[in-house]
Amino acid sequence: xxxxxxxxxxxxxxxxxxxxxxxxxxxxxxxxxxxxxxxxxxxxxxxxxxxxxxxxxxxxxxxxxxxxxxxxxxxxxxxxxxxxxxxxxxxxxxxxxxxxxxxxxxxxxxxxxxxxxxxxxxxxxxxxxxxxxxxxxxxxxxxxxxxxxxxxxxxxxxxxxxxxxxxxxxxxxxxxxxxxxxxxxxxxxxxxxxxxxxxxxxxxxxxxxxxxxxxxxxxxxxxxxxxxxxxxxxxxxxxxxxxxxxxxxxxxxxxxxxxxxxxxxxxxxxxxxxxxxxxxxxxxxxxxxxxxxxxxxxxxxxxxxxxxxxxxxxxxxxxxx
Numbered sequence: 001x002x003x004x005x006x007x008x009x010x011x012x013x014x015x016x017x018x019x020x021x022x023x024x025x026x027x028x029x030x031x032x033x034x035x036x037x038x039x040x041x042x043x044x045x046x047x048x049x050x051x052x053x054x055x056x057x058x059x060x061x062x063x064x065x066x067x068x069x070x071x072x073x074x075x076x077x078x079x080x081x082x083x084x085x086x087x088x089x090x091x092x093x094x095x096x097x098x099x100x101x102x103x104x105x106x107x108x109x110x111x112x113x114x115x116x117x118x119x120x121x122x123x124x125x126x127x128x129x130x131x132x133x134x135x136x137x138x139x140x141x142x143x144x145x146x147x148x149x150x151x152x153x154x155x156x157x158x159x160x161x162x163x164x165x166x167x168x169x170x171x172x173x174x175x176x177x178x179x180x181x182x183x184x185x186x187x188x189x190x191x192x193x194x195x196x197x198x199x200x201x202x203x204x205x206x207x208x209x210x211x212x213x214x215x216x217x218x219x220x221x222x223x224x225x226x227x228x229x230x231x232x233x234x235x236x237x238x239x240x241x242x243x244x245x246x247x248x249x250x251x252x253x254x255x256x257x258x259x260x261x262x263x264x265x266x267x268x269x270x271x272x273x274x275x276x277x278x279x280x281x282x283x284x285x286x287x288x289x290x291x292x293x294x295x296x297x298x299x300x301x302x303x304x305x306x307x308x309x310x311x312x313x314x315x316x317x318x319x320x321x
Contacts, residue, residue: 035293050252058277060189074105079249103228163177
């Protein structure tokens, strides 16, 4: 009996943040009838695409025992580069260049982490924070500090418009892109040697190296994946809002980390799942939507998200003791 109670207590502790957010959703449904309207649900799904892409990439970084704060700068850089290249080279080549820029940003991050010998999460945090500033500055210089509007483009933007507003049956195009990315990343994580190597690297880098696990290649893989997924998120984001600014990615790094941690991936590394991250993203977006409907100011929403992130990290540490 005592053992069952202890297990129940551990389960509650492990999922405390999830329970709290679900409680907020229930309260919002009771207080604000507009929460369950079709228009609001469509709004929630449109917000889902960019964040879930960034969060899926962040999942691999955190499983690998690192952190990536550069995604904000990467999103901004990819967005302005892709939009400005649509007229000169066409929309599909511009998208491919944007994806390449994102992957390159992640690859550069991994080289800096490896060359500096930064094998702890704290060291990687400061390196990627610095690179986020660098990527944001490049985006500012590239765009001249101005916002790029798709309506001013002269070339064909049908693919971009379909990605942002199009649908296939009841599913949006961006949601179908998400399903494809999720399937590929799930197979990569669970069915490939590199996916297992990333988990082992996050669990104990020294032990993994002694066992022959390619730690360096794992670090390159996780940051390249993170940059590539941030690029997909950037393209979906500006295709939905039809503008790209040098600061469009601001805040996505903290929201992605929050979604990954709420989804159950431990910050200590070695454990996590892209499937649980999807649940974490959905809960974070629902929480933001609930706070908007309840009339909570944007400043208090930032405070709330920060408090939940701190609580989630605290609970993560408590469950690992």
